[in-house]
Amino acid sequence: MLVLCTVLCSVLGWLTLYLLLCAAFRERSAEWNCRLVTLSHGILIVLLTAYVVFIDGPWPLTHAGSENTELQVLSLCVCLGYFLFDLFWCLLHRSEGPVMLAHHAASILGILLTLWLGSSGCETCGVIFGSELTNPLLQARWFLRQVGLYETVLGDLVDVLFISLFAGVRVGVGTAMFYCQLTSPRPALLMKLGGVVMYVLAWVFMVDIARFGYKKSKMKYRRWKERTLRESQD
Structure with a gap:
């Protein structure tokens, strides 16, 4: 019952934040305000789970399948409330494709x-x-596009950091965590199957990101080559 109440409070909290942002930024689109909620959740949950994983413990690479702690449950409830809010918003506004909805x-x-x-x-x-x-x-990246600053050095820096972190943490470290979960005798079979699904989705996203990185690098190189050619002709 306590867990259910915590999840409901989380849903209401994210919904309230969204409505407040809509009232404060009436000139902005619904997606702008929803992405502000997403940004807020991302910062909060990263800080919270970082404390859970690196300080409070236990270490997931060695204690997969161990009993949940109170702080872990709180983190999961906060995150679950956000995902329920965001899934409903995405379905209502039809803003995401099947891969993101599956995620x-x-x-x-x-x-x-x-x-x-x-x-x-x-x-x-x-x-x-x-x-x-x-x-x-x-x-x-999305906000930079909206304000016309994406095609700048700042936009390039954000893209490089995003691709590097995704490949290094979500795929690189994620592979090690996935292996530890599969080989550990403690996690339930359903949790291992869930790990397979999340790992496959991570690679689907990684392939899309790699394609994006290749296309953007190719485009940047073409522009640089054309600019160099014009300067040499002048």
């Missing part, structure tokens, strides 16, 4: 399963930390 659905089911089983909170918080670590950069 939201898998995240919600994974957190629900962790809370229901009462275990695997440490690796679930670890996955949330790795997944949300790049979220503020993702939102920064």
Whole structure:
């Protein structure tokens, strides 16, 4: 019952923040205000899960499947409330494709399963930390586009940081965590299956990001070559 109340409070909290932002920034679009909520959640949950994983413990690479702690449960409830809010918003506004909706659905089911089983909170918080670590950069890219600053050095820096963090943390460290979960005897079979789903989705996103990085680098090189050619002709 306490967990349910915490999740409901989380949903109401994110919804209230969204409504307040809509009232404060009436000239902005609904997506602008929703992304501000997403940015707020990303910063909060990264800080919270970082404390859970690196300070409060236990370490997910060695204690996968261990019993949930109170702080882990709180982190999961806060995150679950946000994902429920955001999934409803995305469905209402039809703003996301099937891959992102599948990611939201898998995240919600994974957190629900962790809370229901009462275990695997440490690796679930670890996955949330790795997944949300790049979220503020993702939102920064969108906001930079909206204000016309994306095609600048700042936009390039955000892209490089985003791709590097995604590849290094979500795929690199995520692979190690995925291996530890699969080989550990403690996690339930359902949690291991959930880990497979999240790992596959991470690679789907990684392929899309790699394609984006290749296309942008190719475009930047072409522009640089054309500019150099014009300067040499002048």
